[in-house]
Amino acid sequence: MSNIPDTGRTSRITIRLIVIQILVVSLLLTLGGRLWYLQIRQGDEYQEAAAGNHVQQVVQPAVRGSILDARGVPLADNETRLVVSADRTELLRQRDGGEQVLADLAELLGMEEEEVRNKVRLCDSQTPQPCWNGSPYQPIPVTDEATTEQALQIRERGEAFPGIIAEPAAVRRYTAPDGASTSQVLGYLSPVTDEEVEDAKDSDSPLLRSDQIGRSGLERTYDSYLRGSAGVTRYEVDKFGRVTGEADNDEAVAGANIVTSIDSRVQAVVEKELLQAMKDARQQRDEITGRNYEADSGAVVVMENDTGRVVAMASAPDYDPNVWVGGISGGDYQELTGEDSNYPLLNRAIQGQSPAGSTFKVVTSAGAVNAGYPFEGNYDCSSSYSIGSQTFRNFESTGYGPISLGRALEVSCNTVFYRLAHQEWQKDGGSSPGDDPNDFLYETAHGFGLGKPTGIDLPAEVTGRVPDREWKRSYWEANKDSWCEMAKSDENDFAHRLARENCEEGWKLRAGDAVNFSIGQGDVLVTPIQMASIYAAIANGGTLYEPTVGKAVIGADGTVIEEIEPTESGKLPASEQTIRQLRQATEDVVTTGTASWRFAGWPQDEVPLYAKTGTATTDNKQSRSWLTTFSDDYTIVMTMDQAGTGSGASGVAVRRMYEAIYGVSEDGSIDREAALLPQPMRDLPEIDENGTIIAGEDG
Incomplete structure (x- = not known):
């Protein structure tokens, strides 16, 4: 049997391997080039497009539960009113920060310009009431006493009132049956703050930025029952604001009622x-x-x-x-x-x-x-x-x-x-x-x-x-320094004599x-x-x-x-x-x-x-x-x-x-x-x- 190698067969195998290698390298070069094109050449464009696709939430506030007297007579319930609100985000996009829009709104509503501006400014340690202590990203109520004519003008002249919303809404009503205000017992509501939303996010009763919560009285004590759960509809929206789909939704759950004694x-x-x-x-x-x-x-x-x-x-x-x-x-x-x-x-x-x-x-x-x-x-x-x-x-x-x-x-x-x-x-x-x-x-x-x-x-x-005796000692410890300082004076009126006595034995x-x-x-x-x-x-x-x-x-x-x-x-x-x-x-x-x-x-x-x-x-x-x-x-x-x-x-x-x-x-x-x-x-x-x-x- 001959030991001479089959050079023709070896050449064919070598050629095939070279071809495969060339194909693999070509595919890798093509893929790398495409990745470079997408990530480097057009990366900013695609990133902007991706950022433009997001989920928008539409919140439907829950109907707050009523507070009733022992006979079932409402002490606090809700009524539908025409509410005019201002969207700060939209107002700030105006060249003048929305000043003219608010001035026109004040004239339409028959309110003072300063009152309207104050209502939509944000609260902080330097800003006195009235101001808005809720989230700056939700519409801020300006009035809940708008007439039908005023609301129609706002809706029909949207270009003149950008960022202004006029729509029916359920608002709290304290009924004072028989003339009984029951004010300090009932308390009152005000908007939730961002800090409160953050603090409550892991609790059994989380808060939304659109929520109103009780600040005193029964409104505060039983707030988690009364508030209910707001409905949230989530829409997938592209960068042009077009709805591309609907995500999971939460139905609103009305708050419970509190019967009192x-x-x-x-x-x-x-x-x-x-x-x-x-x-x-x-x-x-x-x-x-x-x-x-x-x-x-x-x-x-x-x-x-x-x-x-x-x-x-x-x-x-x-x-x-x-x-x-x-x-x-x-x-x-x-x-x-x-x-x-x-x-x-x-x-x-x-x-x-x-x-x-x-x-x-x-x-x-x-x-x-x-x-x-x-x-x-x-x-x-x-x-x-x-x-x-x-x-x-x-x-x-x-x-x-x-x-x-x-x-x-x-x-x-x-x-x-x-x-x-x-x-x-x-x-x-x-x-x-x-x-x-x-x-x-x-x-x-x-x-x-x-x-x-x-x-x-x-x-x-x-x-x-x-x-x-326990209180006397704690009170003395809290005040002895001021008593002893006063006792150093040479004056001998009653206040100074008492200070000297209290300095020495005010705990007794x-x-x-x-x-x-x-x-x-x-x-x-x-x-x-x-x-x-x-x-x-x-x-x-x-x-x-x-x-x-x-x-x-x-x-x-x-x-x-x-x-x-x-x-x-x-x-x-x-x-x-x-x-x-x-x-x-x-x-x-x-x-x-x-x-x-x-x-x-x-x-x-x-x-x-x-x-x-x-x-x-x-x-x-x-x-x-x-x-x-x-x-x-x-x-x-x-x-x-x-x-x-x-x-x-x-x-x-x-x-x-x-x-x-x-x-x-x-x-x-x-x-x-x-x-x-x-x-x-x-x-x-x-x-x-x-x-x-x-x-x-x-x-």
Whole structure:
């Protein structure tokens, strides 16, 4: 066999390999050239085209849920209005930043140019209200009161109003049924900020830039229920703004409704009587200052005894929450927040704190019993009580001799409580207490729920203050530097002498602190809602409840999502016998004591009432009126700043509130058909087969 290689066959294989290599190299060169052409030569063009294709979102705001009273009557709902809005992004594309467009818009709407400009400017730390604190990328409402003619002109003359939108929209409406504004309880809305959107993006209730959220009151507490979920339609759009497709969509989900325990009829009476009482007080002369009472503010709470549910809550001065709808004007904002406004946004029922005056004496009485003093014992009600060189006087320097604690409550004898507090202070070691002083009176005050929030379902409740030893030390530590600096002065007036004393031992609980505390004065601070909780607990046998305004959350389809049940927050630190004795003493206040002159002729056998009057004083102000009362069903607490005595300033108004609730005439007869709410409303309003909550006269 021949060993000569087949050169012809080898040549053919080599040629084939060369051809394949040439083809591969050619393909790689072609592909590389095409990639170079696309990425380098035409890269900018394709990048611009790709950037022009994006997804646009069209947001359909959800219908916000309504807030209803206990009978299903709307307190806050929605109505359709013609809303004119401005798109800042479009306005800023104008050569003059949209100035001329806004000027033309102001003329069309009959508004001031400055007002329109202010409404569309963005809020920051340097920009006062009015301004827009929502997202700059969403249309900003200019007015929600446009006429049909104005809206048509804007739509038909689009070239003259670029960036201006006029369309129907659902806006919030605060209905004030029966004249009850319920403003501080309801709260108000304003646009969400970008920061809030960012903070809420991972929460169970994320926010869109188009959302309005609650800023106070029930609108804030139950915002996540009321707001619902906005609908979002997503369109794929090319760089020319042409829709090329539709992406996934989210349907709008209407917000849930909140049924409250408020009765709008009772609320209307309470608001009316509070304002009338303030007006009447301003006609009365203050014998101490020599001028008429100012009666500049006040609050009332009406609460169910057995549940802690709030039937009515009023705070004066109040405001119309509708001024926030569609953006608040500069004038309205100044009226609500300026130095001369007296701060109507403040809910004084839960945020107004002051000394309690003699209404505090039920706490001191329970504390005295806990310390071993018998309720029916004999205690000297002298006209005054002295500690060293300081004399503490009874009201109008009246003395009643030896009396019980019940009688001391009935006639509101200060000196009985002065003596008890001073004796307890001495037993605890006076200014140099032992390691574990009993502090019965202070501990009892804490047990009554004072010095902490009640837990009501309204935002920004304040705590009040129990000025015990712990508070005295913390207050001293916070102020000692300024006291000690003032003490260096050679001046010897009262303020400088007090500063020297406080610098050295301001942390000590003094005898004067104890006796002032015993009658709800000195550094004691309480709120009307706290006092309502205390007296409702005395009425129901000793149970403290977390007050609530919300009663149920009901979906837009009528489904009951949640019933808000009463929640116990504690028990009064008092025996059943002590509570019965407190009830009897407070009934005596109405029948023969300090409130009897205001309740003469009241049908006590049919509708028994109980009360404690109080007159609190603070430096540089006229006296504050307190009247805490309860029936078998309800507690009513009323207070007015700079208005005079408890029964004198508040007695008539509180009596009229009870008359309206129970249908009692001025002559003491009872008209059951005229009674607004002779017993608490336990059931929810009726809901029809369509899920609509039916407003009824009786629920």
